[in-house]
Amino acid sequence: MTDAVTLAPIVAVKDLRTAFGDNVVHDNLNLSVQPGEILSLVGGSGSGKTALLRQIIGLSEPAAGSIEVFGRNLHRLSPIRRRLLSRRWGVLFQAGALFSALTVFDNIALPMRELRTVPERLVRDVVLSRLAMVGLTAQDGRKRPSDLSGGMVKRVALARALALDPELLFLDEPTAGLDPERSDEFVALVRDLHDQLKFTVVMVTHDLDTLLALSSKVAVLAQKRVIASGSVQDVLRVDHPFIKTFFLGERGRRALAPLMPEELLHGKS
Amino acid sequence: MDAFLSSSPPVAGSDPVRFSGESCRISGDWSVQTLASQGVIAEREQAMARAQPHTRWDLSHISRLDTLGAHLLWQAWQRRLPDHIRIKDEHRLVFEKLAEQSDEPPEPAAENRLTAAVIGLGERVLRGARHGGALVVMLGQLVIDLGGFIRHPLRGPWREISAQIYRTGAQALGITALVGFLIGIVLSYLSASQLQTFGADRFIVRLLGVSITRELGPLLAAILVAGRSGSAITAQLGVMRVTQELDAMRVMGMSLSQRLILPRVLALALVMPLLVLWTDVMALAGGMLAAQVQLDVSALWFIQSLPDAISIGNYFIGLAKGVAFGITIALVACHFGLLIEPNTDSLGRGTTSSVVTAITAVILVNALFAISLSGVGL
Numbered sequence: 001m002t003d004a005v006t007l008a009p010i011v012a013v014k015d016l017r018t019a020f021g022d023n024v025v026h027d028n029l030n031l032s033v034q035p036g037e038i039l040s041l042v043g044g045s046g047s048g049k050t051a052l053l054r055q056i057i058g059l060s061e062p063a064a065g066s067i068e069v070f071g072r073n074l075h076r077l078s079p080i081r082r083r084l085l086s087r088r089w090g091v092l093f094q095a096g097a098l099f100s101a102l103t104v105f106d107n108i109a110l111p112m113r114e115l116r117t118v119p120e121r122l123v124r125d126v127v128l129s130r131l132a133m134v135g136l137t138a139q140d141g142r143k144r145p146s147d148l149s150g151g152m153v154k155r156v157a158l159a160r161a162l163a164l165d166p167e168l169l170f171l172d173e174p175t176a177g178l179d180p181e182r183s184d185e186f187v188a189l190v191r192d193l194h195d196q197l198k199f200t201v202v203m204v205t206h207d208l209d210t211l212l213a214l215s216s217k218v219a220v221l222a223q224k225r226v227i228a229s230g231s232v233q234d235v236l237r238v239d240h241p242f243i244k245t246f247f248l249g250e251r252g253r254r255a256l257a258p259l260m261p262e263e264l265l266h267g268k269s
Numbered sequence: 270m271d272a273f274l275s276s277s278p279p280v281a282g283s284d285p286v287r288f289s290g291e292s293c294r295i296s297g298d299w300s301v302q303t304l305a306s307q308g309v310i311a312e313r314e315q316a317m318a319r320a321q322p323h324t325r326w327d328l329s330h331i332s333r334l335d336t337l338g339a340h341l342l343w344q345a346w347q348r349r350l351p352d353h354i355r356i357k358d359e360h361r362l363v364f365e366k367l368a369e370q371s372d373e374p375p376e377p378a379a380e381n382r383l384t385a386a387v388i389g390l391g392e393r394v395l396r397g398a399r400h401g402g403a404l405v406v407m408l409g410q411l412v413i414d415l416g417g418f419i420r421h422p423l424r425g426p427w428r429e430i431s432a433q434i435y436r437t438g439a440q441a442l443g444i445t446a447l448v449g450f451l452i453g454i455v456l457s458y459l460s461a462s463q464l465q466t467f468g469a470d471r472f473i474v475r476l477l478g479v480s481i482t483r484e485l486g487p488l489l490a491a492i493l494v495a496g497r498s499g500s501a502i503t504a505q506l507g508v509m510r511v512t513q514e515l516d517a518m519r520v521m522g523m524s525l526s527q528r529l530i531l532p533r534v535l536a537l538a539l540v541m542p543l544l545v546l547w548t549d550v551m552a553l554a555g556g557m558l559a560a561q562v563q564l565d566v567s568a569l570w571f572i573q574s575l576p577d578a579i580s581i582g583n584y585f586i587g588l589a590k591g592v593a594f595g596i597t598i599a600l601v602a603c604h605f606g607l608l609i610e611p612n613t614d615s616l617g618r619g620t621t622s623s624v625v626t627a628i629t630a631v632i633l634v635n636a637l638f639a640i641s642l643s644g645v646g647l
Contacts, residue, residue, distance in 0.1 A: 059516055083522030087302070091520050097513035111521055115305040116424065118337065122310065125340045132370050164301045165335035 008071060010035050010168055010200050011056055016065035018051055025051055027224040029065070033217075035167075038194060038201040040211045043221030044242060049204045050094075052221070053172055056202065057091055058082060069168070087111075089168040090161030094176060096153040098145035104131075104156050105141035111163040130159040134189060151182040155189070162193070171203040175210045187213045208247070208255040220246075232256075286316035293320055296330035299338030310341060317345040325353040328360060339363050400626075404604055410526045411534055411600070418531060426532045433536030437498040441544060445493055449548040452489060453481065453555025461563040470564045474571055477556040478578035482587045483646070486549035488635060491594035494541065495627040499602040502533055503623035506606025507616040515607070525607070534599040541595030542588040549587065582646025590638055594631050601627040 009032035018026040025048035033039050041049045054060045056067055058074045066073050072085060098107050108127045112118045118126075131141055134155040145153065154174065161169060174190065175183035187210050194201060205211050211218065212232065219229040220243060228238040236247055236256075247256060285297040297303070304310055320326075328342075343364065350364055418425045460476050506529060509515050518525060553575070560566040605623035609615050 057520060059519060086520060086522045087305070091517075093513050093517065095513060097517040099514055099517065100512060112301075112337070114521055114523060115301070117305055117307055117310060119310060122337070122340055122344065125344065126336055129336060129340065129367060129370055165337065 007035055009033055009068075010070060011202060012066075012068040012071075013052070013056070014066045014068075016052070016055070016067065017063045018048060018055065019063045024224060026062075029221075029225045031219055031226050031229070033200060033202055035200055036198060037217050038203065038215045039217045039219060040215035041202070041204045041219050041221060042206070042211065042246065044246075047221040048224075049221055050172060053170060053202070053204055057089065057170055058086070087115075087164055088166055089170065090164065090166035091170045092154070092157050092161045092172065092174060094173040096145070096157040098148075098153060098156055098160070100145050102145075103141065104136070104143050104145065104148070107145065107156060108141075108159045108163055111160065126163070130163060133162075133193065134159045150177050151186065154178065154186055158186075158189070158193075162197070162199075165197065166199060168200045168202070171201060171205075173204055173206065175205065175207050180209075183207065183210065184213075190214060208252055212255055284316070286313055288316075288319060291323065292325035292327060293317070294327045294330065295342070296332070298333045299331055299341070300333040300335040301337045304337055304341065313341065314345065317342075320345065322351075323353070324351065326351050326355070328354065328356040331357070331360060334360055334363065336363075339367060343367050400604070403608075404600060407526070407530065407600055407604055411530060414524070414527045414531045417527065426528055429528070429532035430536050433532050434540055436501070437494065437533075437537055438540030438544060441494060441497055441540075442547060444497065445490055445544055445548045446551045448493060449486070449489060449551035450555040452485065453477070453552035453557075454559045456480070456485070456552075457556035457559035458563060461560060465564065470566065471574075473556075473560050473564060473566060474574045475578040477553060477560075478575055479583055481552045481556070482549050482579050483583045484635075486552060487545045487587050487590035487594060488631070489552070490541065490544045490548040490591065491598065491631045491635075492628055494537070494544065494595070495598045495602075495631060496624055498537065499598045499627040500620050500624050502599065502602035503606040503609070503620045504616065506603060507609030507619050510607070510609050511611045511616065513611070530599075530603045533603060534596055537595035537599040538592050539595075541598075542591035545587055545591035580646045586638065586642055586646060590635065593634055593638070597630050597634055598627045601630055 011031070011033040013029060013031040016026050016029040016031075017024070018029075025046075029052070031052075041052065043049050051060070055062050056069060056074075061075055067075065070085065070088060072081075074082065074085070077085065098104075099110065102110065105127055108130050109123050112123045112126060127141065128138055131138065136152065136155055136159070140148075140152065140156075145156070148156065158174075171190070175186055178186060190201070191214060193199075201214070203210075203214065215232070217230060218232055218235045219226050220235060220238075220240075221227070222240065222242040227240055228235045228243065232247075235243060246252060285295065285299070287294045287296070304313075331338075339360075348367075350368065356364075457473065457477060460473060461470075464470055464473055464476070506515070509529075515525060518528065557566075557568055557571045560571060561568055602623050605619045605626065609619040
């Protein structure tokens with residue numbers, strides 16, 4: 001399906017099972033993310049996209065199966081090693097998850113200050129260049145998260161997620177709650193930063209435009225597992241009701257028009 | 270540890286900064302994974318401080334460079350690219366980006382009813398047991414964190430502690446004074462009429478002194494603090510859950526118990542005995558006032574006979590109770606705060622159960638004190 005894979009995957013999920021009480025969300029789920037990829041996870045509501053993301057970043061434990069990030073099984077590491085490992089990734093939460101008690105500046109500075117080894121003037125310089133990188137000014141740094149617009153919250157959250165130059169970035173619904181213009185801006189920002197900093201991205205999204213603009217690979221979650229994974233074109237060839245409705249509904253046709261094989265667009269429906 | 274952290278193995282046997290004559294060779298890993306180790310930044314800064322304006326820099330052997338490393342070099346170069354430099358193109362780009370940035374002055378910035386009832390009862394018992402278990406775990410974690418705090422006091426959450434002391438202590442002075450004063454008056458008033466019947470007016474000092482310092486003062490202060498600060502702590506932690514702030518802290522590898530629970534418990538353990546003392550004073554003042562009006566006991570005489578009425582044992586029992594109550598309230602409040610689900614309904618219920626449980630727990634602890642110290646100081 002994808003190009004021949006030789007590199008060790010950055011994230012490898014094997015035979016994962018997730019259950020909330022009697023409700024089984026994932027069963028025998030397999031997924032791997034290669035270095036440099038931008039992987040989008042899509043799936044219907046309740047298909048467990050966010051649950052999967054939370055397990056990959058170690059916020060919740062799987063019922064069975066293994067999750068390896070950077071080649072380490074997260075759920076078997078000691079808390080200290082886990083903490084060290086967690087410096088190598090950044091997470092952008094859906095609602096930003098900025099610390100409301102701190103200013104924008106302090107929010108971005110926090111991951112560095114937490115290291116307790118970086119002198120304050122260096123922290124200050126790095127934070128200012130992070131702010132500039134996501135298109136904010138030093139004045140914005142003095143604001144409180146409650147004073148920010150939705151788009152700015154996302155930018156600050158992205159700056160914080162990138163504070164330690166992570167090799168792996170998790171985005172949970174990066175454009176949810178943004179108007180189309182802001183969301184295009186945000187997508188362009190992530191794409192530029194990806195070109196510049198060369199990190200790997202795992203993203204959960206509902207938004208087709210975001211998905212098409214950013215992802216180099218798509219994984220579709222349905223029926224408790226990954227039913228298809230590969231480029232958008234590859235995924236489109238898989239015959240599954242969810243893929244049909246998600247990609248080939250009215251919105252999907254519009255967004256996909258440039259990419260779509262002729263027979264799918266006009267042929268036997 | 271370094272090999273664990275960085276994906277590229279460190280270059281063995283070469284200094285990251287090496288001077289030879291007029292030139293300086295920068296090599297190895299200049300990313301946060303290496304720089305985060307204790308002392309690395311200071312070491313490299315010191316090494317680079319030897320550089321002169323005409324030093325020839327060779328950066329072509331850097332294996333990894335990120336923003337932090339780039340800024341470290343940038344500061345060593347006084348914020349401009351040196352005149353003589355050998356550097357990979359990709360790294361030159363990074364510094365050109367830095368040069369573009371303005372140097373703004375930064376600010377500091379359905380069952381049958383019987384079985385349902387039995388099941389309900391069982392569930393309640395199990396839930397109670399789970400809460401109890403979780404509290405014990407939390408207490409254990411607190412002791413571990415306290416050990417860490419004592420070993421590295423400079424890394425402790427001092428700001429958080431002092432903020433909590435102000436919020437739970439200083440700001441509670443008004444309400445505890447008012448309630449203490451009024452209860453003192455009421456107690457003195459009621460006892461006075463009884464004592465008058467027996468002609469035992471003079472015992473008012475002993476009666477008020479012992480009952481207030483040993484029982485009423487600590488209990489009053491604890492109930493007020495449980496209502497005031499206990500609910501505030503629960504609600505604050507609950508909201509942090511709602512806004513995913515707790516998740517964010519965990520993702521960054523910050524210990525919740527060290528950052529949130531320890532400062533609150535320490536602050537309340539410190540502040541409660543002081544509040545107890547304050548409440549005692551106000552209640553005795555109220556009692557003294559009422560005694561003067563009702564029994565014609567002069568204030569001067571009242572104050573003079575207090576030291577004989579209150580034994581030092583009673584005084585210390587009151588203070589010890591304050592410490593125990595403070596810890597109890599903070600632990601219960603934190604426990605319920607961390608249990609809150611990310612929705613507003615759960616926040617309300619959690620806050621209520623926190624206050625109710627804290628007050629019940631305080632009264633239970635008080636009973637333990639009463640039984641175990643029944644022979645002391647009376």
